[in-house]
Amino acid sequence: MSEPPASVQPDSVESSKGTAPAPDVRPVVVFRNVSIAFDDKPVLEDVSFSVAPGETRILLGPAGVGKSVLLKLVNGLLRPDQGSIQLFGQEIANMPEAQLFPMRTRTGMVFQEGALFDSLTVRDNVGYQLISERVPDDEIDARVHEALRFVELDDTFALYPASLSGGMRRRVAIARALIHQPELLLYDSPTGGLDPVTSTTIIELVMKERDVYRTPSLMVTHRLQDAFILCTHRFDEDQGCMVPLPQGVTNPDTTFLMLEEGRLIFDGSLHELLHTENKFVREFLE
Ligand SMILES: Nc1ncnc2c1ncn2[C@@H]1O[C@H](COP(=O)(O)OP(=O)(O)O)[C@@H](O)[C@H]1O
Ligand SMILES: [Mg+2]
Structure with missing residues (x-):
């Protein structure tokens, strides 16, 4: 039962170095110090975060903090007053509409309601x-x-x-x-206004897209339950439904952002979310 030494394995890291194409690890979305105001009322202030390939980012926050505005900035439906927004490696903050149009067709958006x-x-x-x-x-x-x-x-x-x-x-x-x-999916409160059972069927679809196609996504939700299901389950293609991950295991590519009064006050994993000292996050979780 002896294993061949690593050096003779055909696809060991050593032997594939320089030959295999490097996996695309460039972020799909990058916000750097993004601010936007409406009628002199600041809505987002100095927001920075990124979405990497294969990542699902869940955006939390109370009503009116700018979650929908943030999603619309990602695909250029709104323009920031300040800061840089990269989508698929291209700066879109000031990109002419004609150029933005093809960029937008590479993203899929599920609007609120x-x-x-x-x-x-x-x-x-x-x-x-x-x-x-x-x-x-x-x-x-x-x-x-x-x-x-x-x-x-x-x-x-x-x-x-x-x-x-x-x-x-x-x-x-x-x-x-x-x-x-699409190469990126934006979901704006996909379960808003739905009963809990129906909400779970929608979250199962979000999970199916994540686990079958590995499409990176940014999902707004006010329902923590949705977020927890996404972290603690995976979609099983053979069974055609979601199944729980083993006790204590969470999906490492599903992480959180939280807005409070236009500022990004949290960016991290489920574990970090549950253990943060941040007062606003803790209140939101209660
Ligand atoms: N196109 C717009 N014109 C003026 N104000 C807007 C516009 N879009 C959003 N706002 C304001 O920005 C704030 C954040 O809105 P929104 O992003 O929809 O909040 P939510 O976090 O509930 O999705 C709200 O005060 C809203 O009234
Ligand atoms: Mg909204």
């Missing part, structure tokens, strides 16, 4: 971006079906949003965000 178009079918909601790019109809159909299968709603293809439950509408919004196989 889903924001579906009521006058359009599920097919046209999910395929909206592809329709505007004049992708051929059959290809749109195929890709919409694929996205709907991911969220387990393929049978809603021809329906209108009004005939769907709140949870189903949220899943359609997620399918719409996934249609481009």
Whole structure:
């Protein structure tokens, strides 16, 4: 039962040095000292953080602290007054709109409350971006079906949003965000307004995207329960559902940010979050 010495293993670190392409470790998003105000009212002040490939960052904070504003800054829907924002390695703080447009199609955004178009079918909601790019109809159909299968709603293809439950509408919004196989997902309170059981099914989808495609993401939530489930479970493709990680184990790539009055007051792991001395964080956790 002797193991070959490390030096003769074909893919030991030593032998692959210089030949294998280095994994892409460049951050997907970098904020440096970002500030924004509306009507002279500061909303975000001096905010710095990053999202690395494969990372899920959960953004916590009470209502009105600037969580949605922060997400909109990430894909250039809003511009900062000060600071630098890099998306996929490119500075976007002052990037002209025409250049930003293709950058935005590389990100998927699930807006607060889903924001579906009521006058359009599920097919046209999910395929909206592809329709505007004049992708051929059959290809749109195929890709919409694929996205709907991911969220387990393929049978809603021809329906209108009004005939769907709140949870189903949220899943359609997620399918719409996934249609481009985005390199970054932004979820704004994906479980907001949903009952706890439905919320968990939505979090399971966020987890599926994290664990099946390893898409980096930034997720706003006010529900700590959502955040804890994401940290303590993984999506099992064979079983088609989430399963708990062993006792005491948490997902190392799922970490936290917390805003308080426009300032980033926490950036760290679940363990650090639970053990922080920060008064605001502790109050929020109670
Ligand atoms: N486009 C806007 N124009 C003016 N004020 C805005 C705009 N967007 C957000 N705000 C203000 O910024 C603050 C933070 O909003 P928001 O990011 O939506 O908070 P939340 O953390 O609840 O998502 C709020 O006071 C809101 O009124
Ligand atoms: Mg918000």
